[in-house]
Amino acid sequence: MFLIAILTIANYFLHISSIISLILTIAILITVIIIHHTLQQQIEALETLYKERTAELTTANAELARAARLKDEFLANMSHELRTPLNAILGMSEMLQEGIYGNLDAKQIKSVHTIEESGRHLLSLINDILDLAKIEAGKVKLDIIPVSVPSVAKVCLRLIRQLAITKRLKTLSNYDNQVNIIQADERYLKQILLNLLSNAVKFTPKGGTITLEITGDAEQNIVNITVSDTGMGIAEQDMDFLFKPFVQIDGGLSRAHEGTGLGLSLVYRLTELHGGSISVESKIDQGSRFTVSLPWKNIIPDNTKQSQQAISKATLLVVDDNPKIINILSDFLKIKADHIFIAANGIQAIEKTKEVQPNIILMDLQMPTMDGLEAIRQIRKHNKTIPIIAITALIIPGDKERTLEAGANMYLTKPLNLNTLANNINSLL
Structure with a gap:
């Protein structure tokens, strides 16, 4: 029991x-x-x-x-x-x-x-x-033809000479004997130089000096055209506004010089259309130095002679508002990478980044709607790891530091050496 x-x-x-x-x-x-x-x-x-x-x-x-x-x-x-x-x-x-x-x-x-x-x-x-x-x-649409840079420079100097004489300005020129022909639109190249020279005359006081220099960089395949003056100079805080349309650094009711503030904006846009870049150095009361850098020899890569440098299998996002630059980069990169996606401004870049999750981003800095600097900041809020290469046609003091601080991994200037670009992409991947 x-x-x-x-x-x-x-x-x-x-x-x-x-x-x-x-x-x-x-x-x-x-x-x-x-x-x-x-x-x-x-x-x-x-x-x-x-x-x-x-x-x-x-x-x-x-x-x-x-x-x-x-x-x-x-x-x-x-x-x-x-x-x-x-x-x-x-x-x-x-x-x-x-x-x-x-x-x-x-x-x-x-x-x-x-x-x-x-x-x-x-x-x-x-x-x-x-x-x-x-x-x-x-x-x-650019009419790209062989153009003699020294010939264009001499014509532009003749056109501003009378204005320079009126202000008793000395005009000097210095040409690199190695530089003659480049591929460019002759009319717009003249407009670039005339705008820079006219500005130099406008902002240089009587008795000053204006210098036009042409030099070649064979290693980088670049021709540098520099216009310098001994004028009023530009304050550092005004540099960011120099190339914006309808802005003059002496703007306001008391400004001493005529104009709409379009000259430098046109110089920048036309230089960018040529696949080049523009840089500026300046000190108050000491003068300014503007340098336009343009492709010298091979503007568009020859696909029959492909570089041995291939990009590791990757999805790339190319962000630029210049159709010509987009075409050149796409033609070069599509034979070296898996997928190429395109965006024309910062907002599209943010959307595409979320949509396709690229392995690397090539980001132009000067774009309408939202510029590349702000787009980098916005992308970095959500993604800290995607490598971003910043590309610019406008080089001003402090720009590189601001860009890297915003979250870019690398800062490159136009004209781009495409094989170097491929190496840089591989190094980041």
Whole structure:
């Protein structure tokens, strides 16, 4: 009887233990289901948030692009409409000076000459606005031909010589005998040099000196065209505004110099279209030195002579608003990497980075909508590891330090040596 009682009690406890195990198992299963459900809800909420944020960025990008397009169209249309009456004004002033409508006395001739001078000045400003609008709208196509750099330089010096003589400025030139022909658009190359030389004349006081130098860097395949002056100089805090349109560093009601502030902006954009870069050095009351660096020999890589340097299997994101640079980099990189993705501004770069998770990013710094510096900062908030190579056509003091501080791994300047770029990509990968 005692044994039976013990067995009965044992069975009872075993039964209780089985029930407890079952209850615990059910509890664990319910907990897992609840956790899974909660995680699923969180994932769905994050996916919804991501989609909403992506949609917001896409909408914002589209609105900004539309606003930029409308601005460019407005500027182009207004420039065109203003040129029509100006042509009539200039034509009439010329005919009056020729005496076609009768002879004028000295005072009248002087007045008509003032009208003509003012009209031509206004026409040059309108042309600058039109050129900038066309560039920003992507409607400028370069006519790339062999161009003699010394010949273009001499023509530009002749064009500003009278203005320099009026201010008693000394003009000097120094040409590297090794440099002659480069591949460029002759008209726009003249515009680059004329804008730099005109600025040098404008901001150099009487008795100063303006120097034009041309040097070749055979190792980097670069021609450097430098315009320096002994003028007023530029403060360090003004450097970032130099190449922005409609900005003058002496802006305001008391400014001493005429102009729209488009000259340097055009220089930068035209230099970038040529695949080159521009750098500036300056000290207050000591003068400024602007250097335009352009490709010298091989602008576009010859695919029949591919470099032995291949990029490790990778997905690359190329961010640049210059279609020509995009094409050159894409043509060069697509034969060396797995996948190439393109973005035209900072906002698109952020979206593409989230979408494709590239192994490396080539980021231009000067772009519309959102520049490369801000895009790097935004990307680094969410991704600390993707290597970013910053590429710029505008080189100003402190720019490299700011770019690396923002999160870039490397800082390169145009014109790019493509094989060196491939080596740099491999080193970061």
